Amino acid sequence: MRWFVEQPLTWLVATLLAYRLGVWLLDRTRLSVAQPVLVAVVLLGAALLVLDVDIATYAEGTAVLTFLLGPATVALAVPLHRQLHRLRGFALPMTVALVLGVLVSVGSAILLVQLLGGSEELARTMAPKATTTPVSLALSAEIGGIPALSAVLTITAGILGAVAGPWVLDRLRVREPRSRGVAIGGVSHGIGTARALAEDPVEGAFSGLSMGLTALLTSLLIPLVVALLL
Amino acid sequence: MRVVHGLTWLLGCQLVGETLAHVSGAPVPGAVLGMVVLLTVLLVRRRDDTSAHAAADAMLPHLQLLFIVPGVGVVAYGSVIAADWLPIVVALVASWGLGLAAVGLSAQALTRWTQRRDSGGGAA
Numbered sequence: 001m002r003w004f005v006e007q008p009l010t011w012l013v014a015t016l017l018a019y020r021l022g023v024w025l026l027d028r029t030r031l032s033v034a035q036p037v038l039v040a041v042v043l044l045g046a047a048l049l050v051l052d053v054d055i056a057t058y059a060e061g062t063a064v065l066t067f068l069l070g071p072a073t074v075a076l077a078v079p080l081h082r083q084l085h086r087l088r089g090f091a092l093p094m095t096v097a098l099v100l101g102v103l104v105s106v107g108s109a110i111l112l113v114q115l116l117g118g119s120e121e122l123a124r125t126m127a128p129k130a131t132t133t134p135v136s137l138a139l140s141a142e143i144g145g146i147p148a149l150s151a152v153l154t155i156t157a158g159i160l161g162a163v164a165g166p167w168v169l170d171r172l173r174v175r176e177p178r179s180r181g182v183a184i185g186g187v188s189h190g191i192g193t194a195r196a197l198a199e200d201p202v203e204g205a206f207s208g209l210s211m212g213l214t215a216l217l218t219s220l221l222i223p224l225v226v227a228l229l230l
Numbered sequence: 231m232r233v234v235h236g237l238t239w240l241l242g243c244q245l246v247g248e249t250l251a252h253v254s255g256a257p258v259p260g261a262v263l264g265m266v267v268l269l270t271v272l273l274v275r276r277r278d279d280t281s282a283h284a285a286a287d288a289m290l291p292h293l294q295l296l297f298i299v300p301g302v303g304v305v306a307y308g309s310v311i312a313a314d315w316l317p318i319v320v321a322l323v324a325s326w327g328l329g330l331a332a333v334g335l336s337a338q339a340l341t342r343w344t345q346r347r348d349s350g351g352g353a354a
Contacts, residue, residue: 118317
């Protein structure tokens with residue numbers, strides 16, 4: 001039994017099965033909280049805790065999936081290419097909205113952590129959470145946060161977007177599909193983009209674009225915001 | 231076979247992107263630059279049925295699968311989060327929501343404003 005749960009292949013198969021179960025559950029229930037990524041993370045996380053399996057064993061078994069994140073990010077150029085004609089008249093609104101969004105994301109993260117009694121280190125760790133994970137890790141190190149914890153917060157922000165992003169945008173009456181996509185990609189990077197692609201091709205394409213631009217803009221603006229607020 | 235050809239395109243663009251990131255020291259991941267490289271290739275080739283399209287159409291519907299592994303990593307940090315949960319959870323959720331609202335509402339309002347300005351300019 002111990003051999004079986006510590007064998008890397010077990011966890012690759014378990015991840016694929018948990019994903020299938022998540023997809024099935026979403027099809028069955030149509031509940032937006034039943035996002036496959038969330039269902040699988042909860043099931044696999046519980047399994048690792050109950051079976052007392054080290055996260056390193058899990059990471060080793062699933063390395064092939066981690067590797068595929070690179071080419072999948074590149075592949076986001078394809079939906080973008082198909083929707084590129086919709087960029088006409090939207091480049092300026094998108095750029096202004098994303099600059100504003102980066103300032104709000106970084107500024108509110110720092111101020112709220114301090115307001116709620118968190119340490120300055122936690123504020124610096126929270127600041128880059130809206131960017132895609134590799135950028136968040138690098139920026140966190142640059143501004144004096146804890147990179148590994150920034151990655152965790154970043155992924156959680158992504159899952160929030162996959163689960164609740166479209167619902168919140170409905171409540172705010174943001175209906176224009178390009179604006180919805182840019183909003184989701186701007187705060188929930190690739191994980192939000194995965195949901196946006198499933199919702200609507202225009203939303204998905206602009207979410208992928210927004211993820212890239214947000215990474216770039218946050219890299220440029222975060223030292224300024226941190227210097228102003230901390 | 232088309233998907234394998236397409237995967238070669240994707241990985242090739244990623245390699246170019248990683249190299250650009252490494253050489254320039256740009257604070258953007260190589261894969262994101264690879265997305266820009268592939269977009270440039272698609273714009274130059276002016277076709278919408280390349281093998282890269284086939285590979286993207288095979289992969290992207292399952293993008294959520296690829297984020298399960300980093301998500302499970304969150305479990306390892308349960309104790310750190312539990313120790314400081316109030317500022318972490320509340321600040322994360324609230325700041326995420328504020329960012330989403332800021333981008334979504336401003337993008338939509340600016341789009342409407344530019345459309346009105348462009349169509350209104352001719353009528354007036």
